[in-house]
Amino acid sequence: RFTRAVGSGWLGLIGEFGPQQLQLNVRQDQYSDVGGATTGLVAYGFRLGREWRLTAQLSNAFRAPSFNDLYFPGFGNPDLAPERAVSGELGLQYAAGDVMARAGLFRTDTRDLIVFDPASSRAKNLDKARATGFELAGSWRHGIWSFAANGMLLRAVDEETGEKLLRRAPWIVNASVYVAPGSWSAGFELTAVGPRDDLDINTFQRVQLASYTLARIVASWALRPAITLRARVENLFDADYETVSGYNTQPRTVIVGVDLRF
Numbered sequence: 001r002f003t004r005a006v007g008s009g010w011l012g013l014i015g016e017f018g019p020q021q022l023q024l025n026v027r028q029d030q031y032s033d034v035g036g037a038t039t040g041l042v043a044y045g046f047r048l049g050r051e052w053r054l055t056a057q058l059s060n061a062f063r064a065p066s067f068n069d070l071y072f073p074g075f076g077n078p079d080l081a082p083e084r085a086v087s088g089e090l091g092l093q094y095a096a097g098d099v100m101a102r103a104g105l106f107r108t109d110t111r112d113l114i115v116f117d118p119a120s121s122r123a124k125n126l127d128k129a130r131a132t133g134f135e136l137a138g139s140w141r142h143g144i145w146s147f148a149a150n151g152m153l154l155r156a157v158d159e160e161t162g163e164k165l166l167r168r169a170p171w172i173v174n175a176s177v178y179v180a181p182g183s184w185s186a187g188f189e190l191t192a193v194g195p196r197d198d199l200d201i202n203t204f205q206r207v208q209l210a211s212y213t214l215a216r217i218v219a220s221w222a223l224r225p226a227i228t229l230r231a232r233v234e235n236l237f238d239a240d241y242e243t244v245s246g247y248n249t250q251p252r253t254v255i256v257g258v259d260l261r262f
Helices: 065-070
Strands: 006-015 020-031 035-049 052-063 083-096 098-119 121-142 146-157 171-180 186-191 196-199 206-209 211-225 226-232 253-258
Touching: none
Parallel strands: none
Antiparallel strands: 006 020, 020 035, 035 052, 052 083, 083 098, 098 121, 121 146, 146 171, 171 186, 186 211, 196 206, 211 226, 226 253
């Protein structure tokens, strides 16, 4: 196949009733080659006083296989079914002045997850997969300084075998600090990612990719209201790491630029 037609329609509603907040979304997608699906989201929030809020969310999702999934030579599988998932989340948030903190529990059950099958060297559907996790995030502003951090614990497995899903880190941590005294600003960001299972690029045997830490610095300087200079350094400490077995990743990279507004 060389073409795909997709028709979509969606409707959303957001409301607030005293201490309660409500969001309702519904969407219909119809694909010419793999059929269609109706997906939706229901989210509810309840304020516990001025600073605290409880949240709950339930949603479902649909993902059609891409043309690569279906037809790429040596990998594609034209018999693939679309992925379908159901997700739920419970959260607690605190916000007061310049301080914000949030904790959340989530779970996603996926049917027909599209993965690579090393036995046949092609894509296949995984019958049932489950991802459960916990997220914690916070931020704080003090004068010209701002701080933020978040972390996630994740367990993602094949429900039939209990085996870990590939390329899903069991933990991720992010932290950042910024200073903005006036016409210029600068920031330092740090990301740490835990070890992940993958398939060796040559043997297709299961291997573990090492954990890694990436640092990034950013800066900007507003010369005039219409001219801003920007610079950033990616992978500041030139870490050697892999996100996919056998594939190179970006070394230390310096990027400079200018924004012009007319």
